[in-house]
Amino acid sequence: MSTRSEVEVAVARERTKRKRFRLLTNRDLGVLVFMLGLPALIHVFFVWVPALLSILLSFSRWDGIGGVEAIEWIGLTNYEQVATIYPPFWPAVVHNLIWLGFFILIATPFGMFLAVQLDKEMKGSKFYQNALYVPVVLSLALVGFIWQLIYSPEQGLINNVLGRTDPENLIDWLGNPSINLWMILIAASWRHVGYIMILYLAGLKSVDPALKEAAAIDGATSRQTFFHVVFPVLKPINIVILVITIIESLRAFDIVYVTNKGTNGLELLSVAVTNNIIGEASRIGFGSALAVILLIVSLGIIIPYLWRTFRADEVAA
Amino acid sequence: MTHPEEPLDTSGTQISRRNLLKGVAAGAGVLAAPALLAACGDDDEAATTTAAAASGGDTEAPMASGTVSVGSNASDPLTKDAYAAMFARFEEKNPDVTLAINTVDHNTFQEQINTYLQGRPDDAFTWFAGYRMQFFADKGLSTSINDVWDTIGANYASSFKQASTGLDGNQYFVPFITYPWALFYRKSFFADNGYTIPTTIDELKTLSEGMMADGFVPIAFGDKDGWPAMGTFDYLNMRVNGYQYHVDLMAHREKWNDDRTKQVFATWAELLPYHQPGALGRTWQDAAQTVANKEAGMYLLGMFVGEQFQEVSQEARDDLDFFAFPEINPDHGQDSVDAPIDGFMISKAPENIDGAKELLKFIGTGEAQKFYTDANSNWLATANDADTSGYDALQNKGAELIASASNIAQFLDRDTRPDFASTVVLPSIQTFLNNPEDINGLTDSMEEQAVAIFTE
Numbered sequence: 001m002s003t004r005s006e007v008e009v010a011v012a013r014e015r016t017k018r019k020r021f022r023l024l025t026n027r028d029l030g031v032l033v034f035m036l037g038l039p040a041l042i043h044v045f046f047v048w049v050p051a052l053l054s055i056l057l058s059f060s061r062w063d064g065i066g067g068v069e070a071i072e073w074i075g076l077t078n079y080e081q082v083a084t085i086y087p088p089f090w091p092a093v094v095h096n097l098i099w100l101g102f103f104i105l106i107a108t109p110f111g112m113f114l115a116v117q118l119d120k121e122m123k124g125s126k127f128y129q130n131a132l133y134v135p136v137v138l139s140l141a142l143v144g145f146i147w148q149l150i151y152s153p154e155q156g157l158i159n160n161v162l163g164r165t166d167p168e169n170l171i172d173w174l175g176n177p178s179i180n181l182w183m184i185l186i187a188a189s190w191r192h193v194g195y196i197m198i199l200y201l202a203g204l205k206s207v208d209p210a211l212k213e214a215a216a217i218d219g220a221t222s223r224q225t226f227f228h229v230v231f232p233v234l235k236p237i238n239i240v241i242l243v244i245t246i247i248e249s250l251r252a253f254d255i256v257y258v259t260n261k262g263t264n265g266l267e268l269l270s271v272a273v274t275n276n277i278i279g280e281a282s283r284i285g286f287g288s289a290l291a292v293i294l295l296i297v298s299l300g301i302i303i304p305y306l307w308r309t310f311r312a313d314e315v316a317a
Numbered sequence: 318m319t320h321p322e323e324p325l326d327t328s329g330t331q332i333s334r335r336n337l338l339k340g341v342a343a344g345a346g347v348l349a350a351p352a353l354l355a356a357c358g359d360d361d362e363a364a365t366t367t368a369a370a371a372s373g374g375d376t377e378a379p380m381a382s383g384t385v386s387v388g389s390n391a392s393d394p395l396t397k398d399a400y401a402a403m404f405a406r407f408e409e410k411n412p413d414v415t416l417a418i419n420t421v422d423h424n425t426f427q428e429q430i431n432t433y434l435q436g437r438p439d440d441a442f443t444w445f446a447g448y449r450m451q452f453f454a455d456k457g458l459s460t461s462i463n464d465v466w467d468t469i470g471a472n473y474a475s476s477f478k479q480a481s482t483g484l485d486g487n488q489y490f491v492p493f494i495t496y497p498w499a500l501f502y503r504k505s506f507f508a509d510n511g512y513t514i515p516t517t518i519d520e521l522k523t524l525s526e527g528m529m530a531d532g533f534v535p536i537a538f539g540d541k542d543g544w545p546a547m548g549t550f551d552y553l554n555m556r557v558n559g560y561q562y563h564v565d566l567m568a569h570r571e572k573w574n575d576d577r578t579k580q581v582f583a584t585w586a587e588l589l590p591y592h593q594p595g596a597l598g599r600t601w602q603d604a605a606q607t608v609a610n611k612e613a614g615m616y617l618l619g620m621f622v623g624e625q626f627q628e629v630s631q632e633a634r635d636d637l638d639f640f641a642f643p644e645i646n647p648d649h650g651q652d653s654v655d656a657p658i659d660g661f662m663i664s665k666a667p668e669n670i671d672g673a674k675e676l677l678k679f680i681g682t683g684e685a686q687k688f689y690t691d692a693n694s695n696w697l698a699t700a701n702d703a704d705t706s707g708y709d710a711l712q713n714k715g716a717e718l719i720a721s722a723s724n725i726a727q728f729l730d731r732d733t734r735p736d737f738a739s740t741v742v743l744p745s746i747q748t749f750l751n752n753p754e755d756i757n758g759l760t761d762s763m764e765e766q767a768v769a770i771f772t773e
Binding site: 087173264 | 431456534606735743751765
């Protein structure tokens, strides 16, 4: 009955406003408001309200004890101190960028390369696929613990294999600030490569084989087929992979934190935020300023990219 | 944020997590418990209290009763059992008091202390002496317990009372257990190679040269977690400039780029060639193993290093000995020792203050402390009446070292603002270990940051 009355109402409306079509019934509208509105509300409440409060707190000096009246407003002092007298800050920025560069230029392409190889259905590809995917199910913190066993100076695997455990010749993989970031990046990539591989493999499986056959008939080499046919077809997957890579690079934290709390060559913005905010007698204002900088860096990388991508899509459509 | 007494290790993660969850569950129970008890048991308990007071007469009034909640960071199984035994003994002695213990993972407890104390904390909780106690006392998050000290005061050396006193001169803390920092070595290793114990820095250098000539690493060193090297800084500072300078520097009444502070780093730079290279990639556990395996000669650490020797073998643990950090400046000799104290405090608005104070009076007795020192032979009791008959040789020596010291420091990250220790001192010392040449630049940077943090 209700459907009928709704139809009648709709018809009546249409008569009064001849030009306006209504594609949604009231019920649809209700469902839409519920399904979109509630998540939007939750998102605003749990993401944007705290983010805005962090921005507000970044102009203050507060040790987290006492109420709002205990907060002292000090303008841009925190930002000034971050940039001038806080030694971990600039290394942290550089390390975050190196992390991003390493993932985009080396780890992610390598994961895609492995996916392309596995897609060729060679012998034992299931085995390789599983072996490469196993690290992905481990948390990055656990990956950190595992690789510490490998890099440890006297007891570690690498130094023992190389026979460099004596004080005169040992290699301090995680303690030497000029190499430890790279060692951590290898450990992080060990997991990241498998992640990208499985995503890309799923994408490759969805490519219509007819495309590849057509390319082969036209005389394209497998290399040309990939770069000129398969890769462009996989554009949606490519975007997902790039965004995931950027996100993984910017939220890098746990592996560094379990290794040495993000000091001595492993400074990252995320760790600087944590070290200042978590714990006793926190420097809430100072840590918030660092968090805001991380937010700006993240938005600065993600927004232009997504904006360009979606605008290009609209133009194409 | 990892601290000497309970380092975070891989094997323990699982257990800690479980304990944490249990702690959370227990915490929820604790919050509800006092209210319930108060609601249903008020009359009965009032009656018992009156009866006890009437019949006993000689007991101190007001007699404690009801439930006391205790927040504990003693999360590893050994420690937890020792605490449980001690709490059980308290309940036995005070039949009217029930304890509700809320155990939280050690590191989590520390990291959440701010929110914990501002939320609905337990009546009594475990904490550390020194600046870290003073900070929360100063913020009004803890109750002064001078009357507890009226009872237990005679049972403590004055240095312990000093370590329990807030900035306002009141007492806020009851010491439970402690351990000293010193240079640890294996007796048989020194005997076999004919080494003698150094008492001055020059003797230490000569000994180190000798060990290097014999193909050993003189001083084991591991600073991957950042805090162990703070012990070296503490001792060098107290030996070069004395205890008072240490206290003043930690409170930032002295400057980090003062020539006296630079002298500490300069002395350290002279000793660095004798330290195990690659320290920043090595955990203290790994460094301790090299001493236990006789690859390295000595190791500056807290007495908890004994745990690692125990892991190697009972023989290695029995062979473990230590000597005090050698003299550098004759004005100060070897008069100061780093000996962090763990103990108990009372939160700002306890539901059962009489019960909590009764518990703290018990904590301040040798009887209570023996439960812990029996279970873990790398720790020492703090009360004078502690029964030390169960001590092993190392514990006896540790107790002597502390008793003979004129000044007891609490360790760098307990003697200064925790945020300054972890965000400035820790990375600065690591920078120094990487590049011992630029002492001026380093100390200037530390001073700039100290000014920024200490004005807060």
